[in-house]
Amino acid sequence: MRRSAAPSQLQGNPFKKPKFIPPARSNPSPNEEITKLNPDIKLFEVATNKNTFLQSQNDPGKCSLNLLPTEEGAREINHRDCFEASSMATLDPHHPVHSAPKEITVSKGQEEEPASLVKYFSVVWCKASKKKHKKWEGDAILIVKGKSFTLKNLDGKDIGRGIGYKFKELEKIEEGQTMMIGGKEIEVMGVISPDDFSSGRCFQLGGKSPAISSFSQTIKKCFSNPLKSVCKPSSKENRQNSFQNCKPRHDPYAPNSLVMLRPDDNHQWMFNKNCFAIVDVVIDPHLVRHLRPHQKEGIIFLYECVMGMRVNGRCGAILADEMGLGKTLQCISLIWTLQCQGPYGGKPVIKKTLIVTPGSLVNNWRKEFQKWLGSERIKIFTVDQDHKIEEFTKSSFYSVLIISYEMLLRSLDQIKNIKFDLLICDEGHRLKNSAIKTTTALISLSCEKRIILTGTPIQNDLQEFFALIDFVNPGILGSLSSYRKIYEEPIIISRQPSASEEEKELGERRAAELTCLTGLFILRRTQEVVNKYLPPKIENVVFCRPGTLQIALYRKLLNSQAVRFCLQGLLENSPHLICIGALKKLCNHPCLLFSSIKEKECSSTWDKNEERSLYEGLINVFPADYNPLMFTEEESGKLQVLSKLLSVIHELRPTEKVVLVSNYTQTLNILQEVCKRHGYAYTRLDGQTPISQRQQIVDGFNSKYSSDFIFLLSSKAGGVGLNLIGGSHLILYDIDWNPATDIQAMSRVWRDGQKHPVHIYRLLTTGTIEEKIYQRQISKQGLSGAVVDLTKTSEHIQFSVEELKNLFTLHESSRCVTHDLLDCECTGEKDHTGDSLEKFSVSRNCQLGPHQQKSDSLKPLSMSQLKQWKHFSGDHLNLTDPFLERIRENVSFFFQNITNQTTAM
Ligand SMILES: Nc1ncnc2c1ncn2[C@@H]1O[C@H](COP(=O)(O)OP(=O)(O)OP(=O)(O)O)[C@@H](O)[C@H]1O
C-alpha cells in the first residue's frame, strides 16, 4: 500500500514519533548574554513580563508549537528521537506488527462499556476498496469513546461516525494497526494525548496548519543538516571577530542602551545564507532617552515579530496597546532602526515602509516623525491632493509613504508596483472584515512584514479576530473553515449556559491554545502603564434636571400614537428608532425637535410618514412664537449645566481649555452658538472638516499660543487617534449607545503630554432615555458581546417590548434612576462609596475567556464599578469640587471618580 498521499506522511507524522515539545525561546536575551560578559552593565530595562504572552513563551508547557528549536534543542530532539524510536522498534513488546485490515464488528450489546474512557489516535484514511494499490486520502483524528467512534478530518469536520462497536476491539486499537471502520479503511499512526486533543494541537500537528508545517519542515531540516552552514558568531570569540569586521551603529555597551535580540542559529540558517557577521542592532539612543519602559518592551516585541524570530517564518504583529500609549513612537523607532541596521553584517533590514492610516491622522504621523526624529534623519512622504504618489515612486529620496485608507484604494495600482518591506496599518481594527475592499486591497500587497495598530481590544469577536490574525500572519490559523471547527465552535458552545462539563473544558482548552498561539505576536498593554506619568483624572457623571418645556414635550412624545404602537409591537420598519431619535434630540435641546418637526411638515412624505404619528400635536406644546434660532439655555437642563460649567472653568482656570463633544452636527451648531453668545473663542472639527485641515486645527488648539478656549468635536467624525492634550476639561454633551465612542472621545485629553489635571464631565438628563442608554452601557447586557467597537450603532441593537417600555418611560420623581438601580443603601445626602467589588460579578467582554481577563481601561465601566465611585445628590451641602459647586443647582445627582489623585485638583 502506498502511503505517501496523506499530508502527514509527506512530512512525517509527529504523532507517530515520540512527541517533541520544542523548548520555547532558549535564545539568551541580549540583556542576559551581554550582562554575562560584563555583569556591571545594565543594558536595558526589559519590563517584568506582565503579559501572558511573554510568560507563555517562556513556558514551553504552555505553548509548544510556535518557536524554532534552538541548536541545543534540535540536537537534543535528534538524540532523543533516535533513541526512543530505536528502543521502540527493538524493545517495545507492543510495537505494532502490520497485519491485514480487519473490519471491526458491530457489537450485540453484550459487552460492558466504561463510559469515561476516551482515546484519541492520529490516523490516515481512505475509502474502503479492494484495490491492491491504495492511496491514503488524508489525515484524521479517531476518537474512540466506549463502543462508539468519531473520525474527524484535520479541519475538525466529522467524516465518519459509528456506534455499537465491539468494545474490546475498539479498546485494542494500537499504533500501526489497519482496520475498516465505518466504511473507511484507516491506519493508526499514533496515540494522541487527551491534552493534545483538547488543546486542538493535534489538528495542527497533523500537517495542515502552515505555521506548523513549516515548523515540522524546520525540524526535518535540523535533523538532516545539523546546522552545518550556520556561522557561529554568537560565540564570544566569533562575536569579537565580527565586531572587528562590522560595528554596531550604536554602542550596545553604553548605559541604558536598548539592544535587540540576536538571531538564533535557526534564524541565521534561514536568513544569513552569506554568513555575514552578526552585528548587534541597537536602538538609537536619541530615541531611547524618550521611551517609556512599556515602549522599549513594545519595540523589542515588534522587532522580534517582523524579523520572524517569534513565530517561524512569520513576520506579522498586532500592537493593540490601549489608546494613547504611544504606538506611533514605537513604530517610528522600529522603522528607523530597521532602515539603518540589521543583524547580518549590519545590513539594513528594510528600505521602504508603507503606513496606512485614517485620513485625519496622516499629518499626525508626519508630525510624530518630526517630533521624535527631526526632519533630517528620515524622509517622509505624505499623499494628499497636492502630493501625488507619482512623486514618491519617481524619487528614491523618500523611504516612508504615509497614505489614508481611502487614498490607498484609489492608488492601489501604483502602490502595488512599489516594493515595500514593511506595512503598518494604523487603526487597523477596520481590517476585521476580510470582505471589504480596504482589506482585500491590503492583502494583495506582497509585503510580508505587516503590523496592525489598534487601540481596541481584538478578541471580542472570534471571526474578526481570525481576520486580523490572518492579515498579519496569513494562514497561521489554517483555513477559516478549520478555524471555525477547531476553535470557534467549541469555544462558543462552551460559553452557552447549556454546555456540558466536557464541552466547557474543551472550549476553555481551545481558547487557551488559541491565545497561546496568537499571543506570540499580539501585544496589548493597558492605560495603567502610563498612568503614573499622567496627571490626575477627575471623572464626573452629572445628572442634569430637565427643563419645564423638556418635561412637557417628553410626556407628549411618550403619549404619541407612534410610541404606543411601538409598545404594542404594531408598527413595522423600526419606528422605535425614530422615537428614540426624537427623545434624544429633546434631551439635547427642544429647539432641535422643533426644527425637525417643521422640516418634516414641509416634506412631501409627511402624510405617509410614521413621524407624523409621533409629532402630532407636539408643536402646540411650544410657545406660540417659538423661534428655534432664539433658543434659551433654560429650555435644556444640560445646556444650562454646560453654560455654567464653561463659565466656571473660564473663571477659575483661565489658561485651560475645554473639549466639547457631541455626536450630532446640529447639536454642535447649538453649542457653537453658545460659544458665540458668551464670547468664547472656539475651533471645530466634525465630519465636514476637510482632512487636509484637520491636523492644523488640532495643532492650533494644542498650541500654548492659541487663544481658543473650546474645541467643538464630533466624536464619531474625527475622534479616533486625535491628540487633544491642549484641553484639560472634556465635556461629553450627549451619550452614544456604544460605550466605545464615548471612551474614544474621553481618551483624547488624558494622554501622554497632558500637563494639567483632567476633568471629564458626562452630562445626562435625569430620568430620561439618556439614563437608560447609560445604564445599558454599564449593564451586563451592554457589556456582553463586542461592544467596544465603533462600528456598532443603535441599528444593530435589538429591543424587546419590555426594553422598549423601559426606554419609553420618564422617571420624574427620581433624582437618579441609575443610582436607584445600584441597590445602594445611601440616600445621596452624603458622599458615599459603595460596597466591595466582590459582591458583583464583573462581565467579561472577551470571547477568549477568563485567562484573557486583564484590567482594561477601555472596558466600559460596570454597574458594580460605578457603585464604587463617590456619589452624592445635588442637594449635598459640602461640595468640595468648585466646578460641581457652581452647577449643583441644576444637577440632581453626581458620580465622581478620581484616578492618580494628588492634592491638587
Ligand atoms: N515617551 C513619550 N514621552 C512623551 N510623550 C509621548 C511618549 N510617547 C508618546 N507620547 C505622546 O503621546 C501621545 C499619544 O501617542 P500616540 O498618538 O502614538 O498614541 P496611540 O497609542 O497611537 O493612541 P491611539 O490609539 O489613540 O491612536 C502623542 O502626543 C505622543 O507624542
Ligand SMILES: [Mg+2]
Ligand atoms: Mg494612534
